[in-house]
Amino acid sequence: RPIPGPPGRPFVGNLLDLPRGRMIRTMADLALRYGPMMQINVLGGDRYVASGLEMFDDLCDESRFAKFVARPQHVLGSALPTRGLFTSESGDPLWKSAHEVLLPAFSMRSIRGYTPLMIDIADQLMLKWERLNPGELVDVTADMTRLTLDTIALCGFGYRFNSFYRDSRHPFVEAMMVMLAEGQARLRLPDPVVKARRRALRRFDASVELMTTTVQGIIDERRGSDDPGDDLLGRMLAGVDKDGKRLPDRDIVSQCITFLIAGHETTSGLLAFAVHYLSRHPEVARRAQAEVDEVLGTDPTVPPTDAQLGRLTYISQILEETLRLWPTAPAFFRRPLEDTTVGGYEFTAGTPIMALSMALHRQKDIWGADAEEFDPEHFAAERRDGLPPNAFKPFGTGARACIGRQFALQEAVLVLAMVVQRFDLIGDPGYELDVRESITIKPQGLMITVRPRDGRT
Numbered sequence: 260r261p262i263p264g265p266p267g268r269p270f271v272g273n274l275l276d277l278p279r280g281r282m283i284r285t286m287a288d289l290a291l292r293y294g295p296m297m298q299i300n301v302l303g304g305d306r307y308v309a310s311g312l313e314m315f316d317d318l319c320d321e322s323r324f325a326k327f328v329a330r331p332q333h334v335l336g337s338a339l340p341t342r343g344l345f346t347s348e349s350g351d352p353l354w355k356s357a358h359e360v361l362l363p364a365f366s367m368r369s370i371r372g373y374t375p376l377m378i379d380i381a382d383q384l385m386l387k388w389e390r391l392n393p394g395e396l397v398d399v400t401a402d403m404t405r406l407t408l409d410t411i412a413l414c415g416f417g418y419r420f421n422s423f424y425r426d427s428r429h430p431f432v433e434a435m436m437v438m439l440a441e442g443q444a445r446l447r448l449p450d451p452v453v454k455a456r457r458r459a460l461r462r463f464d465a466s467v468e469l470m471t472t473t474v475q476g477i478i479d480e481r482r483g484s485d486d487p488g489d490d491l492l493g494r495m496l497a498g499v500d501k502d503g504k505r506l507p508d509r510d511i512v513s514q515c516i517t518f519l520i521a522g523h524e525t526t527s528g529l530l531a532f533a534v535h536y537l538s539r540h541p542e543v544a545r546r547a548q549a550e551v552d553e554v555l556g557t558d559p560t561v562p563p564t565d566a567q568l569g570r571l572t573y574i575s576q577i578l579e580e581t582l583r584l585w586p587t588a589p590a591f592f593r594r595p596l597e598d599t600t601v602g603g604y605e606f607t608a609g610t611p612i613m614a615l616s617m618a619l620h621r622q623k624d625i626w627g628a629d630a631e632e633f634d635p636e637h638f639a640a641e642r643r644d645g646l647p648p649n650a651f652k653p654f655g656t657g658a659r660a661c662i663g664r665q666f667a668l669q670e671a672v673l674v675l676a677m678v679v680q681r682f683d684l685i686g687d688p689g690y691e692l693d694v695r696e697s698i699t700i701k702p703q704g705l706m707i708t709v710r711p712r713d714g715r716t
């Protein structure tokens with residue numbers, strides 16, 4: 260069966276249909292138009308985009324499909340000393356080893372141990388917003404990026420970027436931004452052009468060097484202390500895999516950088532989109548505030564407990580609904596282990612197939628006629644229980660699904676709850692949601708004002 264898709268032009272195929280900076284959103288629009296499996300052509304190469312439930316049911320079958328390491332991940336991984344969890348091939352023995360060593364660090368129990376550190380950083384955001392003059396604007400995405408980066412660095416390695424106390428970015432963060440931007444730029448450039456851009460290459464290499472030496476410094480310092488600690492770094496230094504082997508230092512460096520990138524880019528987008536929706540849906544914000552007042556109380560000087568966070572079901576619904584419409588890692592890639600079919604279409608072994616969760620999450624046959632609307636009721640308990648198993652995939656799938664899922668959700672619930680406990684969020688009525696696409700998606704130009712609730716701050 261031929262796979263439907265938009266008609267292409269000679270040589271460039273559909274390249275011009277996918278404008279720079281809007282590729283993912285355009286792909287999602289095209290997928291909803293052309294169907295649950297779509298074929299597009301870019302510069303002579305065929306790409307396959309899956310967005311229907313039947314396709315996801317196949318692609319999530321671990322006995323027939325595995326992760327495909329796509330180009331942006333490849334660029335990122337090949338710059339690191341070793342590939343790191345996120346960008347390794349599934350058969351890589353270092354992935355298996357690191358996965359086994361790190362899994363306990365992401366258990367519910369371990370993540371609860373990070374709560375006081377998460378509150379430490381969240382308090383810095385609260386203080387910043389409390390000290391604003393009436394009407395002063397908040398750059399939500401920038402502040403949420405400061406927050407999530409500082410949180411993963413503190414919980415992961417006991418390191419403080421102190422992003423709320425700086426006017427400019429920490430040199431490590433600057434280097435990380437250069438690395439990510441270069442990874443994205445290379446997506447649209449043929450290899451000879453990439454190699455000819457000497458200045459960009461030098462900047463990229465210098466950034467990677469700065470990141471690896473900074474992290475190696477943190478590792479050396481920890482090694483020199485008596486207590487390895489039970490954060491991510493402590494577990495990587497002390498932990499062993501199932502064969503009793505420790506992780507080599509250069510792999511620990513790669514994993515640390517991986518966590519800093521994977522651990523902040525996505526969660527900051529989630530929190531920023533959620534704040535946007537709360538500023539636009541007063542009825543949802545009021546219900547969130549009522550839940551938080553009931554569960555956490557109305558005194559913001561009393562820090563939330565883990566037990567209370569577990570009872571914030573409506574806050575969780577808001578976050579899930581946000582991830583449905585804007586899964587901040589909007590797609591992942593799979594490849595068939597052998598020749599097989601996906602939703603009835605035939606594919607040969609190894610063919611990369613994009614699982615576009617952003618389009619899956621907007622299918623009317625799963626989510627109803629209001630699939631494009633923000634409504635946390637899409638995740639009300641009775642509707643959630645009735646969802647097909649592969650209908651909601653913001654964290655990927657199978658053995659290569661997000662290891663930081665619980666970490667991200669705990670952090671996001673905590674921060675959103677602390678925000679609505681203290682503030683009313685007032686959006687700019689003239690603002691149309693705009694999205695910046697890079698390795699993840701985030702709101703762009705989102706400026707709001709925050710008003711302390713009846714003398715609570």
Ligand code: HEM
Binds near residue numbers: 522661664
């Ligand atoms: C993998 C999404 C937060 C660390 C993934 C994947 C997705 C994802 C879709 C699979 C990628 C693929 O198949 O290619 C998200 C979202 C997050 C989030 C939406 C927040 C809302 C985090 C956090 C951490 C983290 C907080 C670390 C603390 C990782 C790692 C992997 C991964 C290490 C690779 C796992 C492996 O292949 O073994 N994430 N993530 N993520 N994520 Fe997350």
